Amino acid sequence: MAELALNRDQYLELEKIGLGAFHPLDGFMGQRDFDSVVAEMRLGSGAVFPLPVVLDLSEADAERLRRSGEVALTFEGKVVGRLQPDDFFRPDRGHAARHIFGTDDASHPGVAWFLGLGPVFVGGRVELIRRAAFDISADELTPAETKALFQQRGWRRIVGFQTRNVPHRAHEYLQRVALEQADGLFVQPLVGRKRAGDYTPQAVMRGYRALIGPFLPADRVVLGVLSTVMRYAGPREAVFHAIIRRNYGCTHFIVGRDHAGVGNWYGLYDAHELTRRFDGELGIEILRLHGPYFCPVCDGIVTERTCPHYGTAATRQISGTDMRRILEGGTQPDPRLMRPEIVAALAGTKLFIEE
Numbered sequence: 001m002a003e004l005a006l007n008r009d010q011y012l013e014l015e016k017i018g019l020g021a022f023h024p025l026d027g028f029m030g031q032r033d034f035d036s037v038v039a040e041m042r043l044g045s046g047a048v049f050p051l052p053v054v055l056d057l058s059e060a061d062a063e064r065l066r067r068s069g070e071v072a073l074t075f076e077g078k079v080v081g082r083l084q085p086d087d088f089f090r091p092d093r094g095h096a097a098r099h100i101f102g103t104d105d106a107s108h109p110g111v112a113w114f115l116g117l118g119p120v121f122v123g124g125r126v127e128l129i130r131r132a133a134f135d136i137s138a139d140e141l142t143p144a145e146t147k148a149l150f151q152q153r154g155w156r157r158i159v160g161f162q163t164r165n166v167p168h169r170a171h172e173y174l175q176r177v178a179l180e181q182a183d184g185l186f187v188q189p190l191v192g193r194k195r196a197g198d199y200t201p202q203a204v205m206r207g208y209r210a211l212i213g214p215f216l217p218a219d220r221v222v223l224g225v226l227s228t229v230m231r232y233a234g235p236r237e238a239v240f241h242a243i244i245r246r247n248y249g250c251t252h253f254i255v256g257r258d259h260a261g262v263g264n265w266y267g268l269y270d271a272h273e274l275t276r277r278f279d280g281e282l283g284i285e286i287l288r289l290h291g292p293y294f295c296p297v298c299d300g301i302v303t304e305r306t307c308p309h310y311g312t313a314a315t316r317q318i319s320g321t322d323m324r325r326i327l328e329g330g331t332q333p334d335p336r337l338m339r340p341e342i343v344a345a346l347a348g349t350k351l352f353i354e355e
């Protein structure tokens with residue numbers, strides 16, 4: 001049987017497909033699904049699916065596999081899965097990027113990643129034989145595990161929360177809003193390939209362990225990572241993140257300010273608009289929340305819906321980027337913006353991903 005050695009990103013995608021995290025996908029996309037996803041945000045079947053999930057190949061591997069039947073997928077010498085290749089294709093990447101990311105400018109980290117994939121994509125059904133065992137894998141729950149856990153706890157209304165940051169007070173505010181209405185909260189930090197300057201998975205998990213229990217009720221919050229590539233596709237990725245959390249058993253999903261955005265590529269509430277287009281079709285309800293900020297007049301974390309001072313010089317937006325910059329500089333963040341206990345929990349761990 002032909003073999004194909006996967007890189008880490010590809011292995012994680014295989015694993016997510018195999019575990020059902022990308023349901024209804026049961027394999028890597030062929031051209032029909034790919035084209036339809038790029039143009040319409042739907043699979044060929046019509047099911048909403050906003051981002052491509054592809055297996056990229058070098059020219060040499062494509063040539064070799066074209067002549068074979070079933071392919072053994074390997075990682076570091078071990079067989080981890082199988083692929084039934086049924087479609088080899090070369091998409092127009094610039095065209096696809098403009099649809100997916102709204103730009104083909106390679107200074108956008110998602111575009112750079114997408115344009116850097118191998119020249120040929122192969123579609124076909126996959127089977128996962130061996131789960132990944134990276135340092136982050138111990139903190140990962142499968143969709144079957146989270147669904148069992150939610151059921152065991154008697155939760156019916158479960159809110160999913162996507163993050164790639166050490167929690168600051170604005171995150172906590174959104175989580176408390178969710179907990180007011182839901183039986184439980186599933187915090188699922190994305191820990192796949194990110195860009196230099198993003199938090200390490202270890203920092204994010206340490207931050208959350210200092211929050212859940214000491215400040216949020218541990219019996220109402222589940223924490224588990226999601227290991228997949230961060231695409232930085234803004235609104236489309238918000239829809240993707242919602243579909244994934246549906247597959248983990250969540251009934252609701254929080255989309256806040258600039259979800260999965262990067263730099264100034266997307267409008268702050270573009271993701272609210274795009275998710276609205278698919279209301280009733282996603283199998284999960286979107287909680288569209290506004291970005292909380294600190295207001296010294298109200299003296300607390302508020303949103304533009306609850307505070308009349310929005311946009312005045314006194315209010316302070318709490319952005320993940322700003323908090324990262326403060327921590328990077330080695331100074332203590334304002335305790336009104338990030339809990340000192342969380343900052344203390346980060347001591348001695350590598351905070352940021354390097355080039």
Ligand SMILES: [Zn+2]
Nearest residue numbers: 295298307309
């Ligand atoms: Zn105010």
